[in-house]
């Protein structure tokens with residue numbers, strides 16, 4: 390690395406570009422990266438797909454003797470409310486060993502690390518193509534990545550992808566446990582509607598109240614507590630976590646998993662709750678709308694549910710599950726988003742390189758694959774048969790719960806130590822995997 394300071398500066402500059410999505414304005418970040426690369430003699434391309442919204446792509450040709458690799462990231466961030474922050478969220482302030490700003494973790498630090506590593510590979514002899522892509526709109530629909538995949542796949546296609554969504558190291562009683570995201574849960578957002586008939590609010594018996602009709606559906610969702618399933622890849626991770634936290638000494642089984650996960654949640658709510666979500670179907674009511682006026686019996690009510698399912702569930706099985714859940718009730722069902730779970734294989738040369746590179750930095754660490762509870766752009770690649778791994782290596786400082794709440798929360802920041810750690814591990818990965 391040309392220096393730790395260069396990396397910090399690159400991140401700080403990126404954080405100063407407000408790419409809150411909506412509206413995004415990612416073209417500003419793409420333009421900045423293009424100029425940064427160009428100052429180092431590297432050509433890149435800006436692909437604008439809407440006014441103010443652009444992806445940046447660049448490719449270094451390899452000899453073709455080995456596989457190609459895409460370093461993927463997104464430049465947009467979720468909005469931040471400055472009133473809730475100790476330091477202005479778009480200041481990129483460097484203070485007390487931390488770089489502060491919206492996107493410091495999700496995921497401008499990775500944008501900075503990948504761009505830095507990419508720039509350092511320009512004069513090296515690579516076995517395969519190395520591709521850099523910093524895309525727009527990941528936080529709100531993924532129109533950036535979809536645009537490239539549909540209109541210009543040849544610009545970013547590669548045999549493997551490294552992206553966000555994993556790489557977190559937890560310090561347990563038995564050393565560091567890192568995860569690598571090799572799967573994502575399926576996303577099935579749905580809306581249920583109940584119908585009634587209007588009447589004067591003063592004589593409710595003359596109408597049929599649609600909000601009343603929604604109540605039993607809402608109750609069933611509240612009662613729905615998915616049970617943990619023995620699903621890979623995350624079962625092995627959760628099992629390792631429980632053992633390394635000394636919560637379980639012998640076999641973790643489907644019979645004792647719930648108790649163990651509750652115990653884990655008592656120690657660290659973040660670890661416990663995310664482990665539960667990895668292994669289960671979750672249904673979260675997120676939006677409810679009904680009624681038009683204070684004195685009119687509501688004739689329509691809708692409820693939106695964020696339903697996520699672990700690997701193994703198909704669209705058909707989700708539909709069946711919802712039918713069973715609401716059996717005997719009257720409602721209309723509509724899916725707003727349907728996206729089945731995606732999984733990448735773990736027995737690949739890149740996976741092994743990631744593992745060995747991590748072990749060089751942290752010799753006693755253990756690496757296990759996980760399912761991400763939410764979603765990233767990796768799913769689009771997995772669907773077209775390209776293995777994608779979420780691996781943004783970071784050593785979690787302190788409690789996982791506090792740490793995870795910075796992502797999309799307040800006072801997001803990354804320690805310079807972690808920024809450098811992320812760089813070192815990923816640089817090792819790229820060099821081991823790509824160099825002749």
Ligand SMILES: [Zn+2]
Pocket residue numbers: 463495496527553
């Ligand atoms: Zn992200």
